[in-house]
Amino acid sequence: MKIVGLDTLIFGVEDLAIAGQFFRDYGAIEAPIEGGLRFEALDGTGVEFYPADDARLPAAPVAGCQLRKTVMGVSCAEDLEAIRAEVSKDREVRSVADQSIECMDNSGFLLGFQPTIRKAFHLPSEQANAPGAASTRQVNRLGVDANQTIAPRTLSHIVYFVPDVAAAEEFYVRRLGFRCTDRFEQVGPFLQPMGTLDHHTHFLIGAPPHMQGVEHFAFHFGGPTDVMLNGSRFVEKGYQPFWGPGRHLFGSNWFWYFNSPFGCHVEMDADMDLHDASWRHRTVQLSADTSQAFLTRVREKWSPGPGTPKHGAYA
Amino acid sequence: MAPMPDLPRRRLCHVSEVNEGQARGFGRPGAAQDDLFLLRRNGQVHAYLNACPHLAGAPLPWRKDAYLSPEGSAIVCGAHGARFDPTTGLCFQGPCLGEQLRRADIMIDEKGNVFY
Numbered sequence: 001m002k003i004v005g006l007d008t009l010i011f012g013v014e015d016l017a018i019a020g021q022f023f024r025d026y027g028a029i030e031a032p033i034e035g036g037l038r039f040e041a042l043d044g045t046g047v048e049f050y051p052a053d054d055a056r057l058p059a060a061p062v063a064g065c066q067l068r069k070t071v072m073g074v075s076c077a078e079d080l081e082a083i084r085a086e087v088s089k090d091r092e093v094r095s096v097a098d099q100s101i102e103c104m105d106n107s108g109f110l111l112g113f114q115p116t117i118r119k120a121f122h123l124p125s126e127q128a129n130a131p132g133a134a135s136t137r138q139v140n141r142l143g144v145d146a147n148q149t150i151a152p153r154t155l156s157h158i159v160y161f162v163p164d165v166a167a168a169e170e171f172y173v174r175r176l177g178f179r180c181t182d183r184f185e186q187v188g189p190f191l192q193p194m195g196t197l198d199h200h201t202h203f204l205i206g207a208p209p210h211m212q213g214v215e216h217f218a219f220h221f222g223g224p225t226d227v228m229l230n231g232s233r234f235v236e237k238g239y240q241p242f243w244g245p246g247r248h249l250f251g252s253n254w255f256w257y258f259n260s261p262f263g264c265h266v267e268m269d270a271d272m273d274l275h276d277a278s279w280r281h282r283t284v285q286l287s288a289d290t291s292q293a294f295l296t297r298v299r300e301k302w303s304p305g306p307g308t309p310k311h312g313a314y315a
Numbered sequence: 316m317a318p319m320p321d322l323p324r325r326r327l328c329h330v331s332e333v334n335e336g337q338a339r340g341f342g343r344p345g346a347a348q349d350d351l352f353l354l355r356r357n358g359q360v361h362a363y364l365n366a367c368p369h370l371a372g373a374p375l376p377w378r379k380d381a382y383l384s385p386e387g388s389a390i391v392c393g394a395h396g397a398r399f400d401p402t403t404g405l406c407f408q409g410p411c412l413g414e415q416l417r418r419a420d421i422m423i424d425e426k427g428n429v430f431y
Contacts, residue, residue: 238379259377263396
């Protein structure tokens, strides 16, 4: 049952033009579809938006949740049949177009499964120079190009607010073969499916029933510089940062969270830990100290120079 | 006209610069988020602090001045989608259901200048 991760998140939105502007500015790649908008990362995973009243859209799990479906990719058609055989023991599994199936999870989120649409691509990771390190950036290759094109590389993870964490987790772990990689006590688990080494593709947060929905979703970027530079461009365009830039402890991923018109945060992340089956999950109480290794704040211009006061503009 | 306050207030704008069904945020230059926002609904100007009651102090808009739903009938939080009545600030859907946005203590002088 090799689920490799998220393929597509499908939303019903009040204003398609706003959704389009948001993801164009985020750096995602527009891929034409009928009746809506689709934005992709470099590997072809992505997000889709349709008018909220489009009859083709599945219903929202609760009023106010704009996410209508979470589509995961599997490695081959046999995986689909394994999921169908397991999940159909206690719930309906429907066949839909393009070799894909769909069912509800234990919280009322609609899930789709399909042979993954991920395309292979080859780009270097962010290279760093460090004294003593064998692997460094090539001589005369610059670390930063302020004008470089930045695009998300793949759809990384989704975080659900769920009314019953134990029931929600049971479905992903016992039925779909996910592993818990780390856990915040009294909050919920980070979950990794069998077909990836990423620290998490899912994180569940216990919340009152009227809050059910999405806390955030994220795309992976090529490295911390991509996150910082792309996030800074986003801020310059007027988007509202929520948390970051910083680096998480669980997963070690660099993060920058932004408000969005989709009823949830949208994150840019990079350099997440990889874990295999030998990894033993950690459990800690959630706090600022346990969720972030560090957090930075932007100062636009602090040094004296052209365009700033004589003593800089630190305050 | 209301008496001018003892503390110096900052002029935000003229009331005519807040159009029906639209919102405008105001903050200190260079700050990561605006302090408050004005909106006009059914002719009336309302002012609220830019702080979602769900998470103390969390900014509401998803982009500069993007406080309202597309058709202008609700203030929408860009964090988790909480929806508030624009004339009362009461949350009618979302994580802080039943809680209220705090009104910002603005003053409007006889010429229509808005101060905070």
